Amino acid sequence: MSRLATWLILAATLTFLIGPFLIVIFAGLSAGEALAFPPQGLSLKWYAKVFTVESFRASFALSMFLAVFGTLAALLIGIPAAYALNRYDLPGAETIRTIVAAPIIVPGIIVGLALLRYFVVPLNVTITLALFVTHTALVLPYAVRVVSSSLNNLRADMEEAAVILGCTRLQAFTKVVLPNIRGGILAAFILGFVASFNEVPASLFLSGPGVRTLPIDMLSYMEITFDPSVAALSALLAFMSVAIVFLAERLLGFSRYV
Amino acid sequence: MSDAFVSLAGLTLSYGETVAVPDLDLDIAEGELIALLGPSGCGKTTTMRAIAGLLTPARGRIVIDGEDVTRTPANKRGIGLVFQSYALFPHLSAFENVAFGLRLRKRPEAEIRARAEAGMATVGLTGFEGRRPAEMSGGQQQRLALARSLVMEPKVLLLDEPLSNLDARLRLDMRNELQRVQKDTGITMVFVTHDQSEALALADRIVLMKDGRIEQSGPPAELYAEPATRFAADFMGFENIFGVEGPDLVSETGRLPLGYPTDSPILAWRPDGVAVGAGPHSGRVTASSFAGGHREYVIDCPLGRIKANAPIDTAEVPLGRDIAFDLPQATARPLAA
Structure with a gap:
């Protein structure tokens, strides 16, 4: 293949990957009133407006809450689950692994519909609780898989050594296993956080009056108001994700775990 | 029987349905250095794990120092075990690896420091306190694992294939080291090996195992010169x-x-x-x-x-x-x- 063709393919790939991101950043910088690209003039007013929209503030808080606590809950379930799958010769362990991975494979729109029809409506649970449960379930596969892969690298005889030196099984877990899979847990947290924060399809079904996650709120905002503030907000969220992953990579070599 | 320090009586060990060791009797005197010798699958490692408490016997008794420990959990048994892979804690410094067990016992800080330092000195690792296990050579890691067990002053020290991961020269060093430690501390040692030359060189007594049973047991010279069975003779060269x-x-x-x-x-x-x-x-x-x-x-x-x-x-x-x-x-x- 010629040099020129190589460069063209590289350029096309980068355009598709980074292009939309750049368009959104610049669309948000527009001085005009409607969402458009290229932007009509330049100003920061839409970036400023984002922070004044009441519903954005509320939905950002909800999304943050779901991303942080949903992921923590997923880890609380996922770490012991990964440990059990890894250390004990459970009957049907393969099946359990497949089921745990299901939320990644099953389309979110089906998960959302099923939860709405058979969980929220019949049990009359609040939307916030339903969202919390959903996000926990959606993040769980990441927690189990990432923690599993760091457990794989940890020899089981290390725990036996700890027990012989006087640890109970639980102490062996907290004093030897946990410190050695700390990196994997942090990686799982970041991955889960980002996945939860960006989740759309399932959350689409689980919105109520004044209770929406940020991406859903942005969708409905756009249906009514077609100004560049949504582009500005999208750019800000993209920067937040990039910053988190960048920090994670610098601090703990994130890419080792995913 | 009465002067046995460690006594295994009618010990039956199984993994699920598979019986690895059926009905084993073995007495070990205090201060003895015993080699459990045999090919892989002969039950030597299983027996060692049972003495350590990592495996609960299906039947039989384990008595250590006059106390029936058959049902005593591994963390209360007062046994040391040096793993074949060393099983050091990678997130802790060499010093903290050695101090690990003492900290669990909640000893005063001054005592922990003194005993861990003495333990590291015993195996010639003074100056390596701040190193992580990953920053140490195979021989140093093994000596660290030995120190980590010895500072607990165990009644019995078990060693799983202690020389198998070392190159020829380090093997000789480690063999001398183990003999010296045993002589200095008078500790009862049981080590597991598949290598007859290791057993001959190190042990006071060799227990040759086959299919979960003791094929022959005796001093190295006796097993070497007078094997009783075809299996023992084959194993002894x-x-x-x-x-x-x-x-x-x-x-x-x-x-x-x-x-x-x-x-x-x-x-x-x-x-x-x-x-x-x-x-x-x-x-x-x-x-x-x-x-x-x-x-x-x-x-x-x-x-x-x-x-x-x-x-x-x-x-x-x-x-x-x-x-x-x-x-x-x-x-x-x-x-x-």
Whole structure:
């Protein structure tokens, strides 16, 4: 293949990957009133407006809450689950692994519909609780898989050594296993956080009056108001994700775990 | 029985439905250095894990220092175990690895410091306190694992294949180290190995195991010179083992007249015990190699392959030529069937 063709393919790939991101950043910088690209003039007013929209503030808080606590809950379930799958010769362990991975494979729109029809409506649970449960379930596969892969690298005889030196099984877990899979847990947290924060399809079904996650709120905002503030907000969220992953990579070599 | 420090009585060990060790009896005296020797799958590691408390026996009793510990969990048994992989804690410094058990016992900080430092000094690791295990060589890691066990002052120290992960020179160092530690502390040691030379060099007594049973047990010199069974002889380097039928030695491939009477059903010779250059038998040389102090021949004869060592000052018999040999009565080891 010629040099020129190589460069063209590289350029096309980068355009598709980074292009939309750049368009959104610049669309948000527009001085005009409607969402458009290229932007009509330049100003920061839409970036400023984002922070004044009441519903954005509320939905950002909800999304943050779901991303942080949903992921923590997923880890609380996922770490012991990964440990059990890894250390004990459970009957049907393969099946359990497949089921745990299901939320990644099953389309979110089906998960959302099923939860709405058979969980929220019949049990009359609040939307916030339903969202919390959903996000926990959606993040769980990441927690189990990432923690599993760091457990794989940890020899089981290390725990036996700890027990012989006087640890109970639980102490062996907290004093030897946990410190050695700390990196994997942090990686799982970041991955889960980002996945939860960006989740759309399932959350689409689980919105109520004044209770929406940020991406859903942005969708409905756009249906009514077609100004560049949504582009500005999208750019800000993209920067937040990039910053988190960048920090994670610098601090703990994130890419080792995913 | 009464003077046994560690006593295994009627010990039956199984993994699920598979019985690894059926009905084992073994007494170990205080301060003894025992080798559990055998091929993989013979139950030696399983037995060691049971003594450590990592495996609960299906039946039988384990008594250590007069106390029945059969149901005592591993973390309350007061046993040390040096793992084959060392199983050091990678997130802790060398010092903290050694101090780990003492901290669990909530000893005062000054005592922890003193005992951990003394422990590291015992194995020659003073100055390595701040290192992580990953920053240490294999030999240093092993000594660290040894120190981590020794500072707990265990009643019994178990070692799983202690020399197998080390190169030849480190093996010798470690062997001397283990013997010195054992002599200095007087601790009872049980180590597991598949290598008969390790067992011969290190142990006070060798317990040779096969299929979960004790095949033979005794001092190294005794096992080396007087193996009782075909299995024991094979393990101790008797490479020429043949059945006796009437006046002949027999094998699957043929027979050879023995030339002298014997009551044993099986006779065995080491390669050193076979005389070459003269004798009533003859065979073809199919392999010949120089081994420093002697020359190793493989001789093809009606019995199959005979392995023989010839003194280095005798003329080499080339490959493919016939060579005379003898299977002398003096070096024949009679074995039970």
